Amino acid sequence: MTDYGEEQRNELEALESIYPDSFTVLSENPPSFTITVTSEAGENDETVQTTLKFTYSEKYPDEAPLYEIFSQLNLDDNDVSDILKLLALQAEENLGMVMIFTLVTAVQEKLNEIVDQIKTRREEEKKQKEKEAEEAEKQLFHGTPVTIENFLSWKAKFDAELLEIKKKRMKEEEQAGKNKLSGRQLFETDHNLDTSDIQFLEDAVQFSHHHLLKRLSFLHYTFLPPLSKLETTWR
Numbered sequence: 001m002t003d004y005g006e007e008q009r010n011e012l013e014a015l016e017s018i019y020p021d022s023f024t025v026l027s028e029n030p031p032s033f034t035i036t037v038t039s040e041a042g043e044n045d046e047t048v049q050t051t052l053k054f055t056y057s058e059k060y061p062d063e064a065p066l067y068e069i070f071s072q073l074n075l076d077d078n079d080v081s082d083i084l085k086l087l088a089l090q091a092e093e094n095l096g097m098v099m100i101f102t103l104v105t106a107v108q109e110k111l112n113e114i115v116d117q118i119k120t121r122r123e124e125e126k127k128q129k130e131k132e133a134e135e136a137e138k139q140l141f142h143g144t145p146v147t148i149e150n151f152l153s154w155k156a157k158f159d160a161e162l163l164e165i166k167k168k169r170m171k172e173e174e175q176a177g178k179n180k181l182s183g184r185q186l187f188e189t190d191h192n193l194d195t196s197d198i199q200f201l202e203d204a205v206q207f208s209h210h211h212l213l214k215r216l217s218f219l220h221y222t223f224l225p226p227l228s229k230l231e232t233t234w235r
Contacts, residue, residue: 008056011098018101031056034070035104039111046118048111049073050083054100061098064091079114086110 008031015035016023022036032055039048053070057063067087069080090106091099 002062004059004062007098008060011100015100019104026053030058035100037104037107037111039108039115041115046074046115048075048079048114048118050075050080050107050111052087052104052107054103061094062096064095065100067091067103075114083107083110 012025012031012033015033019035022038024034026032026034032053034051034053036049036051041047050072051070053068055066057065069083072080075083086106087103090103094102
């Protein structure tokens with residue numbers, strides 16, 4: 001008859017020796033503990049980490065232990081799901097044998113794979129950005145081929161922008177008209193207009209006098225009879 005308690009105690013001692021810095025006992029009945037697993041450092045020293053919680057079932061190792069992700073660092077939901085699936089598969093394959101070390105080792109390898117995937121993903125993102133930058137540079141020098149569709153689209157945008165510019169100018173001109181000073185305001189704000197307006201009035205008066213004399217002279221010669229005729233009449 002299998003002594004499950006003995007096998008469990010022996011494994012716990014071994015695990016504590018193998019993982020002295022990451023093994024923590026949570027309870028003795030039922031036996032429950034955690035082991036923190038950290039990946040190897042990636043290219044930029046990034047790591048991923050998870051803390052696995054195990055609880056022995058009464059007939060472990062003939063039955064699978066209970067397990068869960070107790071905590072995690074830098075893992076997304078898909079990674080957590082993949083780790084749980086991996087634990088289920090390994091537990092099924094190792095029934096009848098103490099298996100915690102095997103399960104932890106499988107998770108350790110999985111975490112290393114995740115770090116490699118992060119590195120690959122970053123390299124792909126970098127290549128994609130470089131490709132996009134290269135394409136943008138080509139567009140800058142070669143332009144976009146003109147088609148009826150993109151020409152009409154450009155023209156519609158151009159017309160809309162032109163209309164906005166015209167509206168803005170009209171508004172500015174209207175505002176400028178409202179702010180235009182009256183003659184009185186100009187006179188009051190510019191003292192130079194004093195002299196100029198007086199000179200203008202003097203010139204106007206002189207012009208009027210001159211024009212009046214010319215008209216009187218014209219009327220004299222046109223409507224008044226010659227002096228010789230007047231003398232004849234008087235005689």
